[in-house]
Amino acid sequence: MTCDFHGWVFDSEGQLADVPGEELFGDFDKSKLGLKKVSVDVWGGFIFINLDPEPSVSLKEYLKPLNDSYDKYLGNKDWTWSYGWRAKFNANWKLLVDAQIEGYHVDQTHRNTIAGAIPGSYAPADAYPESIGVPARVCAYRPEEMTGVQTDVALLSAKHGATSLYTKSENEFTAKDGEGVLSDHPLWIFDAYLLFPNVVLFIQKGQILVQRTLPISPSECLWEVDFFHTGELEDFGQLFNSEQGRIQIRDVLTEDLYTAEGIQMNFNAGVIKEIQINKQEIAIRAFYHRLMSAVKGTGESK
Amino acid sequence: MSQAIARPDISDIEVEINLWALPTTEERLVKRMNSTMEEINAFHYAMLPKLPAIIDYLNQFQLADLVGDDLKLSRAALAMCEVDNAVYKWKAPVLGTGIDSLRMIKKSGFSDRVIL
Numbered sequence: 001m002t003c004d005f006h007g008w009v010f011d012s013e014g015q016l017a018d019v020p021g022e023e024l025f026g027d028f029d030k031s032k033l034g035l036k037k038v039s040v041d042v043w044g045g046f047i048f049i050n051l052d053p054e055p056s057v058s059l060k061e062y063l064k065p066l067n068d069s070y071d072k073y074l075g076n077k078d079w080t081w082s083y084g085w086r087a088k089f090n091a092n093w094k095l096l097v098d099a100q101i102e103g104y105h106v107d108q109t110h111r112n113t114i115a116g117a118i119p120g121s122y123a124p125a126d127a128y129p130e131s132i133g134v135p136a137r138v139c140a141y142r143p144e145e146m147t148g149v150q151t152d153v154a155l156l157s158a159k160h161g162a163t164s165l166y167t168k169s170e171n172e173f174t175a176k177d178g179e180g181v182l183s184d185h186p187l188w189i190f191d192a193y194l195l196f197p198n199v200v201l202f203i204q205k206g207q208i209l210v211q212r213t214l215p216i217s218p219s220e221c222l223w224e225v226d227f228f229h230t231g232e233l234e235d236f237g238q239l240f241n242s243e244q245g246r247i248q249i250r251d252v253l254t255e256d257l258y259t260a261e262g263i264q265m266n267f268n269a270g271v272i273k274e275i276q277i278n279k280q281e282i283a284i285r286a287f288y289h290r291l292m293s294a295v296k297g298t299g300e301s302k
Numbered sequence: 303m304s305q306a307i308a309r310p311d312i313s314d315i316e317v318e319i320n321l322w323a324l325p326t327t328e329e330r331l332v333k334r335m336n337s338t339m340e341e342i343n344a345f346h347y348a349m350l351p352k353l354p355a356i357i358d359y360l361n362q363f364q365l366a367d368l369v370g371d372d373l374k375l376s377r378a379a380l381a382m383c384e385v386d387n388a389v390y391k392w393k394a395p396v397l398g399t400g401i402d403s404l405r406m407i408k409k410s411g412f413s414d415r416v417i418l
């Protein structure tokens with residue numbers, strides 16, 4: 001493998017094998033200049049890189065309670081990346097995580113898009129105090145009777161697929177290996193797991209959605225969201241359904257991101273000293289609890 | 303490719319189709335953002351009665367086989383997804399309680415690392 005910067009060549013063990021113009025260097029010991037070791041592991045089809053060459057916990061241990069069933073479902077090779085967005089935001093990275101792990105905000109924040117399709121009270125949360133890397137999850141269910149506006153376009157799209165989170169599809173999703181992962185509750189939509197610290201993984205039938213945030217500074221972050229589906233779009237009905245789902249989630253996300261930047265502005269003003277977190281937002285509590293233990297360096301999950 | 307479903311007559315809404323049949327989601331988004339509510343409603347309500355028939359007609363082809371006027375029609379149909387919230391929920395071309403959608407940069411792949 002060759003470094004694109006100066007053309008240093010490393011062998012498959014990471015040892016430095018060749019250096020163009022080696023004689024230009026003085027005291028030079030190639031045996032001490034191999035690649036730095038990192039740990040790499042695979043779960044659910046995703047490659048996880050840990051900069052610690054000898055981690056104290058394995059990835060599998062870190063991701064409990066996500067068991068082998070999740071590994072199998074998400075690792076199914078049929079999943080392919082479909083689309084995604086990236087952006088830079090004027091908000092602390094944690095505010096973007098917060099927005100994705102509680103349902104309490106949906107009725108108000110999303111009053112101009114999806115309110116009624118997933119009411120806040122249909123988004124129960126669970127905390128996993130024993131887990132090192134998965135502090136909490138939130139689940140989403142449809143109400144028996146959806147209120148809010150289900151437009152003609154949304155209903156037409158629902159005949160051809162199920163990519164919109166907010167419209168009940170007329171078809172079944174296709175996604176294999178979901179046993180032990182997918183709820184068989186007829187109104188279940190998705191479970192969203194917080195992978196500590198900065199990944200929120202939405203698991204559905206036939207769709208995976210990954211949101212990641214990275215801090216730039218205390219008041220700025222990079223955010224990205226990626227969608228995965230099983231199989232290519234083949235006919236126009238599927239494309240229409242995909243377009244509808246993609247635009248709906250885009251518009252909903254613009255509301256979450258708007259709120260996050262507004263909260264940051266309030267924090268910047270220095271007036272807000274504390275916030276109230278309720279029972280429905282237990283995943284946020286679990287997130288900050290885990291975060292504080294990590295910041296203190298105790299490594300404790302409780 | 304056999305055509306079991308006949309092409310709907312869209313001659314009376316050709317003007318609207320020509321205005322909104324833009325190739326990408328992003329272009330249709332910009333079109334919606336830069337349109338007045340009158341323009342958006344004119345397009346939406348012209349297309350809506352024929353949309354079920356248009357989707358059924360287009361759906362009988364593989365996507366790769368959509369070319370020419372059918373490709374154009376498919377893009378206008380997709381624009382109906384773009385204007386849907388504006389017509390029924392916001393009653394305005396742009397959502398007032400969201401960030402500018404154009405700030406969400408379309409990714410080229412999971413590992414897209416273009417500097418923002």
Ligand SMILES: [Fe+2]
Pocket residue numbers: 099100105106109110252256
């Ligand atoms: Fe939200």
